[in-house]
Amino acid sequence: MEISTALLLNAIIAGLLLGGFYAAVSVGISISFGMLDVVNIAHPGFIILGSYIAYIVNTHFGVDPIAVSLLLSPLFFLLGMALYRVYYLCFEKRGQESLRGLAFFFGILFITEVALILIFGVDYRTVKTAYADTTLRLGVVDFPLRLVVPFLVSMAMVVGIQLFLTHTFFGRAVLAVAQDQLALRLMGVNPVRIKELAFALSIATAGVAGAFLIVIQPVEPSIGREYIGLVFAVCVLGGMGSIWGTLLGAFVLGLAESFTSTFFGPSWAPAVSFGLLLFALAFRPAGLFGR
Amino acid sequence: MKLIRAIAAMLGAMLLAAPAAVLAQQPLKIGFGMSLTGPLAGNGKAALIAMEIWRDDVNKKGGILGRKVEFVYYDDQTNPATVPSIYAKLLDVDKVDLVVSGYGTNVIAPAMPIMMQRKFTFMSLFGLNVNSKFKYDRYFQIMPAGPDPAVDWTRGFFEVAMTLNPKPQTVALVGADAEYPHLALEGARAHVKKAGLKIVYDKSYPPKTVDYSPIVRAIQATNPDLVYLASYPPDSAGMVRAANEVGLKARMFGGGLVGTQFAALKTQLGPLLNGMINYEAYAPDVGGKFPSLDQFLAKYQGRAVKEGVDPLGFYLPPYAYAMMQVLEQAIKAVGSLDQGKLAAYMHTYEFDTYVGKVRFAKNGEWAIPRMLTVQYHGISGNELEQWMKPGHVTVLYPNEYKTGSVKAPYHENKK
Numbered sequence: 217m218e219i220s221t222a223l224l225l226n227a228i229i230a231g232l233l234l235g236g237f238y239a240a241v242s243v244g245i246s247i248s249f250g251m252l253d254v255v256n257i258a259h260p261g262f263i264i265l266g267s268y269i270a271y272i273v274n275t276h277f278g279v280d281p282i283a284v285s286l287l288l289s290p291l292f293f294l295l296g297m298a299l300y301r302v303y304y305l306c307f308e309k310r311g312q313e314s315l316r317g318l319a320f321f322f323g324i325l326f327i328t329e330v331a332l333i334l335i336f337g338v339d340y341r342t343v344k345t346a347y348a349d350t351t352l353r354l355g356v357v358d359f360p361l362r363l364v365v366p367f368l369v370s371m372a373m374v375v376g377i378q379l380f381l382t383h384t385f386f387g388r389a390v391l392a393v394a395q396d397q398l399a400l401r402l403m404g405v406n407p408v409r410i411k412e413l414a415f416a417l418s419i420a421t422a423g424v425a426g427a428f429l430i431v432i433q434p435v436e437p438s439i440g441r442e443y444i445g446l447v448f449a450v451c452v453l454g455g456m457g458s459i460w461g462t463l464l465g466a467f468v469l470g471l472a473e474s475f476t477s478t479f480f481g482p483s484w485a486p487a488v489s490f491g492l493l494l495f496a497l498a499f500r501p502a503g504l505f506g507r
Numbered sequence: 508m509k510l511i512r513a514i515a516a517m518l519g520a521m522l523l524a525a526p527a528a529v530l531a532q533q534p535l536k537i538g539f540g541m542s543l544t545g546p547l548a549g550n551g552k553a554a555l556i557a558m559e560i561w562r563d564d565v566n567k568k569g570g571i572l573g574r575k576v577e578f579v580y581y582d583d584q585t586n587p588a589t590v591p592s593i594y595a596k597l598l599d600v601d602k603v604d605l606v607v608s609g610y611g612t613n614v615i616a617p618a619m620p621i622m623m624q625r626k627f628t629f630m631s632l633f634g635l636n637v638n639s640k641f642k643y644d645r646y647f648q649i650m651p652a653g654p655d656p657a658v659d660w661t662r663g664f665f666e667v668a669m670t671l672n673p674k675p676q677t678v679a680l681v682g683a684d685a686e687y688p689h690l691a692l693e694g695a696r697a698h699v700k701k702a703g704l705k706i707v708y709d710k711s712y713p714p715k716t717v718d719y720s721p722i723v724r725a726i727q728a729t730n731p732d733l734v735y736l737a738s739y740p741p742d743s744a745g746m747v748r749a750a751n752e753v754g755l756k757a758r759m760f761g762g763g764l765v766g767t768q769f770a771a772l773k774t775q776l777g778p779l780l781n782g783m784i785n786y787e788a789y790a791p792d793v794g795g796k797f798p799s800l801d802q803f804l805a806k807y808q809g810r811a812v813k814e815g816v817d818p819l820g821f822y823l824p825p826y827a828y829a830m831m832q833v834l835e836q837a838i839k840a841v842g843s844l845d846q847g848k849l850a851a852y853m854h855t856y857e858f859d860t861y862v863g864k865v866r867f868a869k870n871g872e873w874a875i876p877r878m879l880t881v882q883y884h885g886i887s888g889n890e891l892e893q894w895m896k897p898g899h900v901t902v903l904y905p906n907e908y909k910t911g912s913v914k915a916p917y918h919e920n921k922k
Contacts, residue, residue, distance in 0.1 A: 338548030
């Protein structure tokens with residue numbers, strides 16, 4: 217295939233837009249798994265929950281789904297706090313977080329999925345937005361607003377989280393939890409409380425990512441399972457616990473998928489993406505930004 | 508002595524009659540797997556409702572062979588890997604009397620080996636060309652794809668394409684990495700070869716793709732006259748959106764999209780479907796040619812709305828009901844559940860169903876294909892009501908159902 221400038225530029229833009237979405241769905245895992253050592257396999261379930269809440273409000277009141285998700289993120293935050301409290305009391309406190317904790321989050325994922333099936337049925341749901349069917353064209357490059365709007369909000373969210381983690385006392389405490397909980401205790405900080413709030417933050421990002429998802433594509437209750445591999449791949453590629461790493465990992469996978477689909481054939485996209493992951497880990501086992 | 512003989516004869520008769528009486532009281536169990544979760548769950552649930560309506564109708568009339576019909580079914584999660592164990596359980600643990608398939612090629616094919624091993628007559632629901640490799644003489648399929656399914660399935664698109672003036676020269680073939688798209692594309696290649704078209708793009712994509720615009724751009728870069736797409740519901744939506752975002756230019760686009768036959772995608776995509784070519788099992792524009800369908804829709808639509816599944820019911824549900832009607836009529840005619848006799852009867856006779864007269868070819872497919880090739884037009888907004896009445900679907904093929912001619916190119920007829 218002849219590689220034209222237009223095709224190349226569009227592949228780059230499509231890859232970056234896709235990467236922005238991948239960053240949004242992965243940043244929560246980067247916090248919970250990368251920083252807190254909580255293997256929250258149910259994260260995609262909360263993303264789908266976010267999609268359905270955005271769907272309900274959008275269908276009944278016509279409110280933009282992304283605005284809904286931002287407004288309702290405190291609710292997801294509270295949900296995350298409650299969930300971590302249960303996880304801590306039942307598993308982490310007893311030192312049973314590894315296998316039983318994993319089973320717990322698997323259970324949460326399936327309960328979320330089944331609850332959504334019982335309430336909404338199994339049909340695909342989508343939302344109506346003012347911009348979903350609009351594509352801006354700058355020269356030869358297309359900017360579908362269906363992807364651009366989630367990308368912009370995602371960038372704001374990821375950069376905001378990074379600044380929050382690096383420029384506030386609470387943020388530094390979260391980073392410290394990942395490194396040395398005993399030292400944190402000696403500083404007079406309760407690591408459980410810090411982990412609770414950080415986990416809640418990760419769940420809040422899932423709610424927002426869910427709104428992005430339903431703007432980008434129709435959603436059904438079990439679609440979250442498809443993102444389990446992706447979110448952990450982005451997190452591992454970027455480097456455990458690094459927000460910038462997560463962002464870079466998301467862009468790498470987004471660009472790899474876009475370039476492979478455009479120039480070599482879309483069926484190779486997963487192989488190339490995960491091949492890149494293996495290749496990167498061979499040279500940097502801690503991930504691109506891992507310590 | 509006579510008295511003793513008489514008592515012995517009576518006891519003997521009672522003993523012989525007892526199993527038959529007990530059997531008559533036992534329900535006739537029909538087992539299947541069905542996609543109740545996963546990507547095809549919307550379709551699977553709609554099919555299940557249609558089958559349950561049939562079961563209730565039959566039981567109201569006293570059942571089959573004097574036995575009430577009971578379903579034993581499991582969620583296959585739209586995952587082919589679950590299918591063999593589901594059917595093994597149905598046959599070995601649940602001891603069902605009959606089996607039918609779940610919905611779709613992907614879950615029918617994995618059930619075939621066990622059906623063949625147990626010599627069960629296997630009535631299947633919308634599998635494309637499943638029996639081409641197995642060549643099982645007790646396989647039957649209710650989708651009106653025709654005796655050469657892959658080729659007949661794509662025939663409408665290419666027959667219509669070759670009526671374009673000037674004739675198209677190039678074609679792009681694209682589909683998801685799954686059983687149905689692979690088989691549909693196989694048929695499309697046969698037509699391409701026969702028509703002397705040049706393939707400029709022939710690739711598949713992972714069904715879990717999020718953004719389809721790079722695929723559509725890659726297709727556009729090859730500048731094809733025709734774009735044939737074989738897809739499942741999530742990727743149908745993604746590809747249609749991407750074609751609109753990228754501004755795909757082709758003389759014809761579509762052909763084998765699963766999903767746009769259902770209300771969910773019809774209403775979600777709305778005007779984005781304008782100008783596209785696809786297949787439909789029914790359109791209100793040719794309602795007169797489906798005289799019995801209204802009877803089914805009257806039973807189905809109210810219940811479907813309540814249960815939150817496809818409220819139109821034009822595509823899969825009537826055929827799910829018809830599949831069970833075929834089985835019912837065969838059992839009643841044969842008078843037993845003998846699998847060999849059932850298959851022999853189904854090969855020989857014609858069946859009268861809500862979707863019309865059904866006769867099976869030697870390979871278990873419809874003897875005469877009847878899937879409609881259509882073009883969508885004049886769709887505005889996302890309201891469901893517009894799909895319930897004639898005016899938005901032109902039937903292009905087969906000729907006996909034709910209501911108009913194709914409007915090309917695709918990109919200039921998107922209204």
